[in-house]
Amino acid sequence: MRPSWVIAGIIGLGACAWIVSGQLPGRSGAVEVEATSTAPAERPPPLVRVDKVAAEPMVSNLILQGRTAADRKVEIRAETTGLIEEILVERGQWVTAGTPIVRVSTDDRQALLDEALAMLASQRIEFDAAQQLNERGYRAATQLAQVRAALDGAQAQVEIARIAVDNLTLVAPFDGTIQDRYVEVGDYVDFGDPIAQIVDLMPLRVIGQVSERYLGQIEVGAVGLARLVDGREVEGAISFVGSVADEFTRTYAVELEVENPDGRMIEGLTAELTLPIRQVLGHRVSPAVLSLAEDGTVGVKTVDADDRVVFNPVEILGGSDNTIWLGGLPASVKMIVVGQEFVMPGQKVRPVAATEVGGTDGGAG
Structure with a gap:
């Protein structure tokens, strides 16, 4: 029985020694080194190309x-009565202001002007004589005033007769084209009848x-x-x-x-x-920089001061096939122009300026 007890004790001591050996510091360090050597290495942030885009004035069109x-369209109308005696322009003709258009028959209007001119000359002689007599004291001031009034009346009659003669010839009121003519030689016209139309x-x-x-x-x-x-x-x-x-x-x-x-x-x-x-102020960029959020919102991705991706909803103000104008962005942004499809908002990135890699893809020249 004694040898069996001794063997059992030896086996028990060996087991204890094996258990204790697993807790020794040297052994633990080996396990940790082994674990560390098998862990995957942390990946660096992805590279994205960015372009600094500033807002510019943009005019929206309707x-x-x-x-x-x-610009102007006028109907030339008769200013007197009588027969059309002469047509001086044709339809479609370009004329300058003052160009005669038609001429109405004179009838007795020239004779009335000649009569008024003769009466004016007579009244002027009478007034000169009365004025000399008044200065010598042979004519009263009231008599001189009556002669002056007669002279003024004769002058007025001349003006009336002259206007009547001038109205016989209708002229263009401004530079323009004779669009239409409503009368022919021999037509009788009255005050206000349409003669021609001129357009500028x-x-x-x-x-x-x-x-x-x-x-x-x-x-x-x-x-x-x-x-x-x-x-x-x-x-x-x-x-x-x-x-x-x-x-x-x-x-x-x-x-x-x-x-x-x-x-x-x-x-x-x-x-x-x-x-x-x-x-308005807008950012002029290539349509290729646009991104869609998960809810379908249109926007662009930019990089903030901590090199993290930010999604910015935008309003498309206008543009063409190669350039669009965006509203709703800060005055100046670092816009991701290459690689925006592979990064998410909040993700850390390594931005590289577009000018450092051979030009810009997002801005518009």
Whole structure:
């Protein structure tokens, strides 16, 4: 029995020694070193290309449909009665102010003018004589006043007769084109009868209608653009903004005045008006920088001062195929222009300036 007890004791001591050996410091360090050597290495933040984009003034435009119109259009009317004696212009002819249009028969009006001139000469002689007598004391002041009144009356009669003769010839009131003529030689005209129509196409007006929503944003003097139906484009200044709405459309007239030095643009052409309605600050970038949030919000990704990604919702103000204008951003941002698809908001990144890698992809030149 004694040898068995000794063997059992030896086995028990060996077991205790093995258990204790697992708690020794040297052994623990080996385990930790082994664990550390098998752990994966931490990945560095991803690289993204950024471009510093600053806000710029951007003008928003309003597109309207319109038509061209003459700057002035006047019907020349008869200022006397009589027969049309002579036609001096043709339809479509360009004339300067004061050019004779038609001439009405003189009848007795020239004779009445000659009579008035003769009476004026007689009254002037009588007045000169009366004035000399008055200065010598042979004519009373009241008598001199009567002679002066007669002289003034004769002068007035001359003016009336001269106006009647002048009215026989109707002239162009301004430079323009004779659009139409309503009389022929031999026609009888009375006071106010239409004789001809003259239009002034230099400058030309382009008229559109604007809703009350934009009325307060259009300023007289602002530069706009008119694109005619034949493809011509002309610039001009807004010359008029209406203050009374159209009875049927409830819109307001707006007019763009454009130069027409050769008169080739005529009245009645269909035109598309592009008018500036406001100036805002926006960021001009490539459409490629746009991103979508999980909820479908359109925005761009930028990098903050801690090199973390920030998603910024934006408003698209306008643009073309190659450039867009964005609103809703701070005045200056570090915009991610390459790599924005692979990073998430809040993620740490390593930004690299676009200029350091051969140019910018996000800004617009």
